[in-house]
Amino acid sequence: MSEIEVLADQSDIGQKGTVVRSHVIKKILRNPMGFIAVVVLVFMVLLAIFANLLAPFDANFANIGKTLASPDATNILGTDSVGRDVWSRLVFGARTTLLSALLCAAVAVGIGLPAGLIAGYYAGKFDGVAAWVVNILMALPGIIVLLTVRAAFGPSVWISMIAFGVLLSPGYFRLTRTAVQSVRNELYVDAARVAGLSDWAIISRHIFSVVRAPIIIQTAIVCGVAISIQSGLEFLGLGDPSVATWGVMLSEGFKNVYLNPSLLLWPALAIGATIGALVLLGNAVRDALEDAEKIKPAKRGSVQASNGRTAPGRAQTTAVEAGTEHHLVKVSNLGVGYPQADGSIKKVVDNVSFHVDRGEVLGIVGESGSGKSQTAFSILGLLPENARIVAGSIQFDGNYTVAPTDDRVSQSRLSAFRGKRISYIPQEPMSNLDPAFTIGYQLVTPMMRVLKISKSEATERALALLDDVGIRFPEKTFDAYPHEVSGGMAQRVLIAGAISCEPDLIIADEPTTALDVTVQADVLDLIRDLQKRLNVGVILVTHNFGVVADLCDRVAVMQDGRMVEEGNVRDILRNPKDPYTQKLLGSMLEGKEPMTMLVSAGVTAAEAAARDDESDEKETLQ
Amino acid sequence: MSALNEKVSASSADLLTVSGLDVEYPMKGFRRKPFRALTDINIHIKPGETLGLVGESGSGKTTLGRAILGLAPISKGTVVFEGNDITSADRKQRRSLGRDLQVVFQDPYTSLNPSLEIGDILSEPLTVQGQSPAAARKRVKELLDQVGLPSDAVSRLPREFSGGQRQRVAIARALALSPKLIVCDEPVSALDLSTQAVVLDLFLQIQRDTGVSYLFVSHDLDVVRHISHRVAVMYNGEIVEQGTSHQITRDPQHPYTQRLLLASPVPDPDRQAKRRNDRHELLAAQQLEAASGIPA
Incomplete structure (x- = not known):
C-alpha cells in the first residue's frame, strides 16, 4: 500500500459519525438482498402511512349485497365474506400490523436494554435479581402466557403485543449485558472514571456505542417474529375481529378458502414478504457492520508470472551452492511477500542473507514490524497460507528447503526436518500449551511419533527432560495441566519439548519477552546451558540487546524487512556502523x-x- | 523489614501520602476469605517528584496505582492527596479530583475508545470540568502540540495511529487539565525500544515544563531508574524497600531487589558475562542464607 492511498483511506475513516452511518446505509443498499428488503419495507410503510388516501373504503365498511366478489373497478382485490373491500383491509391491516410489531419491539427494547446496561455495568445485586427474572421469563411458555393475557384482558392486539414484548425482553437483556460486560473493564472506561464522568455519561458515551449495532439487528428480527406470532394467534381466531390486521384477514380467508382462495393469498403474501424483508434487512445490517476489507487472494498464476518462480514440487531440488554445504542453515537473499488485492506484492522481508553453523547462536534483532519473525517462520515453514517467497533460497544442512525457484516453502521437504531436526520455542508459553491435555501428554505424544519409541520409553525420556530443564519435581509437573504451572515453568516445559527430539537447530522467537526479568535470567541460563551441552545451532529472535549480549555469538539487525547490519556480537554492540543500530543502542537505558x-x-x-x-x-x- | 523502609513522615509538603493501605478483593462464594492484593503500603510523593514503583507481575504494583485512583477496593488505611483524605471519595469528589490526579495506562490499544475521535477523547475531561467547547478545542490544539502530534489528529480515530502515537494521545489526555500527579501504569511496556525512548523523553520534558509529579509503575528497573527520583520495590503485595533511585540501584538491601538488579541483561557480552556470574554468586549466597535459617 502506498503512502498516498493510506492517507486517502484515513481521511475517509476520519469522518464524523453521521457520515460513517450513511456509509453503512450505502453498504446495505449495495447488497442486493438488503436492497430488496428495504424496497419491500418502504412499500409496506408507505401503505400504512397513506392508508387513508389509498383505501377507498373504511376497513370495516361492509356491503352485504356484494360478498366474496371477484376483483372489479370498485373493489380492486374483490370483497370478503361480509362484503368488505379486501384492498382497504389490506392497507389498514398494514398499519395495525406494523404498528403492533413496532410496539412489541419497543416494549422489549424498553425493558431489556436499560436493564441490560445497568446489570452489565454495575453487576452486583441488580444483576443477580435480573438474571432470576430473566430465567423465569424464558422458562414461561410464550403461547400459553399470550392465551392467558387474552383471557384476562380481552382480544386486543395491542395488549397481546405488549405481553409478547415483555416475553422477548430477556433476549435484549442478555445481548446488552454481555456486550457491556465485555467493555466494562476496558481501560478507556477506567480513564473516564478517573476524569470524573458520571455513570450515566460513561454508559451513554462509551458503552452504548458497543450495543447499538447488535440491538438494531435484533430488532429487525424481533419485528418479524412479532408479526408471525400475532398473525398466528389471529389465524387461530384469538384476535380482535373488529380490527383489520393481516392475521384476521388470514383467518377469514381460510374459512372461505374453497369459495375464494385469493382471500387467503393477499394477507399471506403481505405477511411473508414483510417477515422475509425484516430478516434479510437484519442480515444486511450485520454484513454491513461486520464487513472487513476483503482482499481477494491473487491468482497464483499472476504472482508467478510477475516473478518468474514456479510452484514447489515441480522444481528439482538442485544441489546447493558448492562450499556452503557445511552451514547448518543458510538463508540467501530471502524475500517474503503478501499478494495484495491489486495484484502487487507487499514485501515484508527483502534481501535477507545469513547463515548459522552448528553450535552457534545467531540473534535477529529488530522492532515490531521489522520482519524478524517472518524470517524465522520462513525457515520453519510456518508462514501463513497466502505468503509467498518472492526471492532467494533457504538451505538446511546442505539441502534446499526453499530452492531458488520456489515461490512457497516446500512442506514436504521441510516436514522431514521440522520437529526432528528443527525445533521451535515460542514467545507466549501459555498459549502454546493446550489447556485440555496434561504437560506429560504433550511431551510424550510428539516423541512417540517422531522418534518412533514406545510410550513408556517416551515417558521416561520426558521425565528426564523435565529434570534437565531445571524443573524441581518432574513427576508432579508431568501430571499437571498447563494452568497449574507458572509462566516461567511453562516456558521450561516448551524448551524441554523443543530439545526432546534432539534437534540440530532451535528457533526461539522472543522466548523471554513474556516473562518477568528474574525468570528471564533463569530461562536464558537454561537455553545457554542446553545450547553448549547439545551443541545445537540457535536462531534467537528478540528486540532486547541485553538478551543478545547474553546468548549470541553473531547478530543480525533488521529494519523494515531489510537486514541493515550483521556481524560478530561484540563488533555490532560496541561499534555499530548502521545509523539504525546506533539509534536502537542509543535508546537503551543501561548506563545512561x-x-x-x-x-x-x-x-x-x-x-x-x-x-x-x-x-x-x-x-x-x- | 520496616527498619529498611524509609521513614514515612506525614509532612504537609507531600502531594500524596498513602499510609497503612490494604486492598482486598472479595471472592465469589459464600463467606470466602477475600483476596488480599496489597498489605500495609506506605508511600509519599512530593510536588515535582517521580516515585518509581517496580516489581514482578502479580506483585500488586498496578493495584496500588488503581487504589489511589479509586479503581480498587481499599479495606484499610488512608490515601491523602493535597491534605484531603480521598480514601473513599465519591464520584463528585473524584470529578473535582480529576483536575489534579490523572492516569496513563499501559496498553495504548485499549485505553482509547476506538469509536471516538482523538479530539473528542481529549476534550472529554475538559468538558466534564465545565469548560466551553471553544475553550476545550483550543486546549486540545495546545495538547497535541505539546506531545508532538499533528493538529489534524483531532478528527482521526485511534486505530489510525501507531502504538507510540496512541500513547502520546493518552499522555495528552492525562495532561489536559494540568494535573499535579499522574499515575503512569507501565506506560512504555507495550512500546518498541526507540519509541520507548521518545515517550520517556516526553515524560521528563513535561515534568520540567509543568512540575507535575509521577507515580511511575513499571516492571523494568532500568526504566524506573531512568525516570524516578525515588524508587519503591514491591514483592508479593508489599513494599519491601524504598529509597532514592541511587540507593536502590547501587546498594539494594532486600534480597529480591538484589536479584532484580542483576537479572536484567546489559548490552555487552563481556559485562553481561560478569553480571551473570555475579548473579549466580548472589543466588548461591541467598540460598545458603535461606538454608541456614537466617530470615531473608
Missing part, C-alpha cells in the same frame, strides 16, 4: 545518566516525537 533526554538532547521532546512519526507511520501500516 538518569533524568536526561535520550533522543532529544537540545530539541524539545515534542519535536523529537514529531520527527519519530515518520517511522511510526510505517509501523501503522504493518
Whole structure:
C-alpha cells in the first residue's frame, strides 16, 4: 500500500459519525438482498402511512349485497365474506400490523436494554435479581402466557403485543449485558472514571456505542417474529375481529378458502414478504457492520508470472551452492511477500542473507514490524497460507528447503526436518500449551511419533527432560495441566519439548519477552546451558540487546524487512556502523545518566516525537 | 523489614501520602476469605517528584496505582492527596479530583475508545470540568502540540495511529487539565525500544515544563531508574524497600531487589558475562542464607 492511498483511506475513516452511518446505509443498499428488503419495507410503510388516501373504503365498511366478489373497478382485490373491500383491509391491516410489531419491539427494547446496561455495568445485586427474572421469563411458555393475557384482558392486539414484548425482553437483556460486560473493564472506561464522568455519561458515551449495532439487528428480527406470532394467534381466531390486521384477514380467508382462495393469498403474501424483508434487512445490517476489507487472494498464476518462480514440487531440488554445504542453515537473499488485492506484492522481508553453523547462536534483532519473525517462520515453514517467497533460497544442512525457484516453502521437504531436526520455542508459553491435555501428554505424544519409541520409553525420556530443564519435581509437573504451572515453568516445559527430539537447530522467537526479568535470567541460563551441552545451532529472535549480549555469538539487525547490519556480537554492540543500530543502542537505558533526554538532547521532546512519526507511520501500516 | 523502609513522615509538603493501605478483593462464594492484593503500603510523593514503583507481575504494583485512583477496593488505611483524605471519595469528589490526579495506562490499544475521535477523547475531561467547547478545542490544539502530534489528529480515530502515537494521545489526555500527579501504569511496556525512548523523553520534558509529579509503575528497573527520583520495590503485595533511585540501584538491601538488579541483561557480552556470574554468586549466597535459617 502506498503512502498516498493510506492517507486517502484515513481521511475517509476520519469522518464524523453521521457520515460513517450513511456509509453503512450505502453498504446495505449495495447488497442486493438488503436492497430488496428495504424496497419491500418502504412499500409496506408507505401503505400504512397513506392508508387513508389509498383505501377507498373504511376497513370495516361492509356491503352485504356484494360478498366474496371477484376483483372489479370498485373493489380492486374483490370483497370478503361480509362484503368488505379486501384492498382497504389490506392497507389498514398494514398499519395495525406494523404498528403492533413496532410496539412489541419497543416494549422489549424498553425493558431489556436499560436493564441490560445497568446489570452489565454495575453487576452486583441488580444483576443477580435480573438474571432470576430473566430465567423465569424464558422458562414461561410464550403461547400459553399470550392465551392467558387474552383471557384476562380481552382480544386486543395491542395488549397481546405488549405481553409478547415483555416475553422477548430477556433476549435484549442478555445481548446488552454481555456486550457491556465485555467493555466494562476496558481501560478507556477506567480513564473516564478517573476524569470524573458520571455513570450515566460513561454508559451513554462509551458503552452504548458497543450495543447499538447488535440491538438494531435484533430488532429487525424481533419485528418479524412479532408479526408471525400475532398473525398466528389471529389465524387461530384469538384476535380482535373488529380490527383489520393481516392475521384476521388470514383467518377469514381460510374459512372461505374453497369459495375464494385469493382471500387467503393477499394477507399471506403481505405477511411473508414483510417477515422475509425484516430478516434479510437484519442480515444486511450485520454484513454491513461486520464487513472487513476483503482482499481477494491473487491468482497464483499472476504472482508467478510477475516473478518468474514456479510452484514447489515441480522444481528439482538442485544441489546447493558448492562450499556452503557445511552451514547448518543458510538463508540467501530471502524475500517474503503478501499478494495484495491489486495484484502487487507487499514485501515484508527483502534481501535477507545469513547463515548459522552448528553450535552457534545467531540473534535477529529488530522492532515490531521489522520482519524478524517472518524470517524465522520462513525457515520453519510456518508462514501463513497466502505468503509467498518472492526471492532467494533457504538451505538446511546442505539441502534446499526453499530452492531458488520456489515461490512457497516446500512442506514436504521441510516436514522431514521440522520437529526432528528443527525445533521451535515460542514467545507466549501459555498459549502454546493446550489447556485440555496434561504437560506429560504433550511431551510424550510428539516423541512417540517422531522418534518412533514406545510410550513408556517416551515417558521416561520426558521425565528426564523435565529434570534437565531445571524443573524441581518432574513427576508432579508431568501430571499437571498447563494452568497449574507458572509462566516461567511453562516456558521450561516448551524448551524441554523443543530439545526432546534432539534437534540440530532451535528457533526461539522472543522466548523471554513474556516473562518477568528474574525468570528471564533463569530461562536464558537454561537455553545457554542446553545450547553448549547439545551443541545445537540457535536462531534467537528478540528486540532486547541485553538478551543478545547474553546468548549470541553473531547478530543480525533488521529494519523494515531489510537486514541493515550483521556481524560478530561484540563488533555490532560496541561499534555499530548502521545509523539504525546506533539509534536502537542509543535508546537503551543501561548506563545512561538518569533524568536526561535520550533522543532529544537540545530539541524539545515534542519535536523529537514529531520527527519519530515518520517511522511510526510505517509501523501503522504493518 | 520496616527498619529498611524509609521513614514515612506525614509532612504537609507531600502531594500524596498513602499510609497503612490494604486492598482486598472479595471472592465469589459464600463467606470466602477475600483476596488480599496489597498489605500495609506506605508511600509519599512530593510536588515535582517521580516515585518509581517496580516489581514482578502479580506483585500488586498496578493495584496500588488503581487504589489511589479509586479503581480498587481499599479495606484499610488512608490515601491523602493535597491534605484531603480521598480514601473513599465519591464520584463528585473524584470529578473535582480529576483536575489534579490523572492516569496513563499501559496498553495504548485499549485505553482509547476506538469509536471516538482523538479530539473528542481529549476534550472529554475538559468538558466534564465545565469548560466551553471553544475553550476545550483550543486546549486540545495546545495538547497535541505539546506531545508532538499533528493538529489534524483531532478528527482521526485511534486505530489510525501507531502504538507510540496512541500513547502520546493518552499522555495528552492525562495532561489536559494540568494535573499535579499522574499515575503512569507501565506506560512504555507495550512500546518498541526507540519509541520507548521518545515517550520517556516526553515524560521528563513535561515534568520540567509543568512540575507535575509521577507515580511511575513499571516492571523494568532500568526504566524506573531512568525516570524516578525515588524508587519503591514491591514483592508479593508489599513494599519491601524504598529509597532514592541511587540507593536502590547501587546498594539494594532486600534480597529480591538484589536479584532484580542483576537479572536484567546489559548490552555487552563481556559485562553481561560478569553480571551473570555475579548473579549466580548472589543466588548461591541467598540460598545458603535461606538454608541456614537466617530470615531473608
